[in-house]
Amino acid sequence: MLSNPKGYPIDLNADLGEGGANDAALLQLITSANIACGGHSGDQSSMQTTVKLALASRVHIGAHPSFPDRENFGRQPMVISDQELLTSLYQQINSLKAVCDSLGAKLFHVKPHGALYNQAAFSEHLGLLLIKTIKRIDPSLKLMILAASPLVQLARQRGLDVIEEAFADRRYLANASLAPRQMQGAVIEDDAQAMSQVEQLLANKPLATLDGALLRLKADSICIHGDNEHALSFAKLISARLERSFKF
Template structure:
């Protein structure tokens, strides 16, 4: 399902086109890129640049739509109508698709961003809005979403192929959802802690939540945030780990 020319035992994705200075280097280490397409960050120039680098590195190209909220980087819910949200998500994905068409790239998947990611994973109404937009644009587009979330089952029932995602640099709550960024310890800054979490996920071993509870996360892709200060170092070490695990 996922193109993985680097031979990793699991897909490694990152959120790019958000102004991070290490995007080109990250693209040499990851296998899928989620490219900001105007909702929280990104413009035609940044999208074109990200897609060009993704093509050079044989990386799967994905759209990374969000609530239309550049002021807060898409990290807060925006109170807009369902129709307005649908239109915004459609416009964001289509903006990136147009650039993919221009450059000869295939738009492979869609991964929501920030508050939209968290809300859509559990909110059926928002989930159906996203699913309907994806099916309208291209029913073959894959949906990348939080592993084990209610949206996984809903999207599959609606005929979409789902990529279940886990995180290298975020901690979890006991219900398997991501710990909110407002909580201390929600973002992992220690490369060794991130490596251990990745190792546990790909070996189907329990991952400790923020409260210390062990949970199993069944995922087919691991996310590394491109806006994290340690993103490049994390990516290098995780790439090395994945190569060793594939041996």
């Protein structure tokens, strides 16, 4: 289990520093923050602001690098050379690490964003590039990645600690990948549906996938997308549920 300062039975994370209006409020409810560091969103000012807020809220701080594609918010596959990607990822993660170092904060983990997250979870080539970058910066950094994906075992074999992540606000396909956002029902926007998925994850019960299968996931952390318009509502409900688990 991933330890966290609020004593929840599972880590609760959100993607922040992306220009959303609810970052400060979300940080009161979550236990890990994945902070955009310039690839798809974020700059020096937003990183400093978000790290300061995360420090005050005593949450784990993670870098949230992506393909260098601000135009598409990092959510489209990108044709890029290995060297260009390695350089970009190194710069992104290191830029947040430098902010953390300057503020007396610890960079705890790395969670890739968007298309890079989805592709690296199943591509050994991209996964190894990501692992190489993390180990070059700090091999003690943990990798937060899609639960049950091939990258989980690959990263562990290469010596990284892994945080397996599941989602409160996204549906899955049978191979444990996230259903594409353009697929009907892929993004959960209803409080009751989000809570139902969280309850299933907590109880280790199988999830119904959008392609008609049952999928059982073992997760160390549950994610809420900070740019989901229901993110704050979801976070309030989930954190209240996790607090009840801790108390009883």
